[in-house]
Amino acid sequence: xxxxxxxxxxxxxxxxxxxxxxxxxxxxxxxxxxxxxxxxxxxxxxxxxxxxxxxxxxxxxxxxxxxxxxxxxxxxxxxxxxxxxxxxxxxxxxxxxxxxxxxxxxxxxxxxxxxxxxxxxxxxxxxxxxxxxxxxxxxxxxxxxxxxxx
Numbered sequence: 754x755x756x757x758x759x760x761x762x763x764x765x766x767x768x769x770x771x772x773x774x775x776x777x778x779x780x781x782x783x784x785x786x787x788x789x790x791x792x793x794x795x796x797x798x799x800x801x802x803x804x805x806x807x808x809x810x811x812x813x814x815x816x817x818x819x820x821x822x823x824x825x826x827x828x829x830x831x832x833x834x835x836x837x838x839x840x841x842x843x844x845x846x847x848x849x850x851x852x853x854x855x856x857x858x859x860x861x862x863x864x865x866x867x868x869x870x871x872x873x874x875x876x877x878x879x880x881x882x883x884x885x886x887x888x889x890x891x892x893x894x895x896x897x898x899x900x901x902x903x
Contacts, residue, residue, distance in 0.1 A: 763807075768793055777818075779806060789816065793834075810855075823842055825862075830855045832835070838882060839879065839898075851876060851893070858898065868895060 763784035768774065770791045774857070777797030779785045786807040789795060795816035799806055801822040810816065810830045819840035830836060831852040838859050845864040849872035851857055859865075859878045867886045868876055871895030877898040887895060 768795060779818075779820075791815070808836070810836065824860075827851065827857065829858060846882075848876060868893070 754764065763786060764782070764787065765786045766779070767788040769788070772789070772791070775796045777795060779781065779787070779797070779799045779801060781801050781803055784805045784807070784829045785860070786809070787808045789812065791812045793812060793816065795804070795814070796817040799818050799820035799822050800900045802803050803823055805824040805826055806822045807828055808830070809828045812832045812888045813834060815835045815837065817837040821842050823843070825838070825841070825844050827846070827848040829850045832858060833854045835898065836855070836857045841860045843862045846859055847861050847866045848868045850869050850871070852871045853883070854873045857876045858902040862882045863880050864885065865878060865886070868884070869888045870890065872891045872893065874893045876895050878895070879899045881900070889895065
């Protein structure tokens with residue numbers, strides 16, 4: 754009989770208000786949720802090769818992460834923010850809602866499962882991932898910013 758390990762409860766990292774932090778580290782200790790609301794300038798490392806990182810972003814600012822994660826779930830991005838994940842390698846990306854003047858730059862990924870964009874949102878991706886489902890409303894755009902041959 755295989756041993757059943759207890760399910761780890763996910764971690765929640767919140768930045769609400771005015772925040773600047775350039776030393777965030779999200780390790781491989783279970784799923785993690787990053788919440789940022791307000792004015793922010795956040796950056797750091799993600800090493801979640803076996804887990805999911807979820808993001809909920811609302812407000813003005815910039816977020817930059819480098820590293821690896823199995824699945825990136827962007828639940829909500831709204832406002833005038835820039836999310837730079839160009840140095841984050843993932844197996845799959847799920848973007849449930851990007852609105853306003855938000856710009857999301859994705860790094861290497863195998864599959865983009867969902868992109869749902871509204872207003873002036875822009876999602877930029879690298880390489881040639883499999884794009885399964887997308888929805889564009891308003892002036893939103895999806896564009897390739899870097900191919901494998903460059």
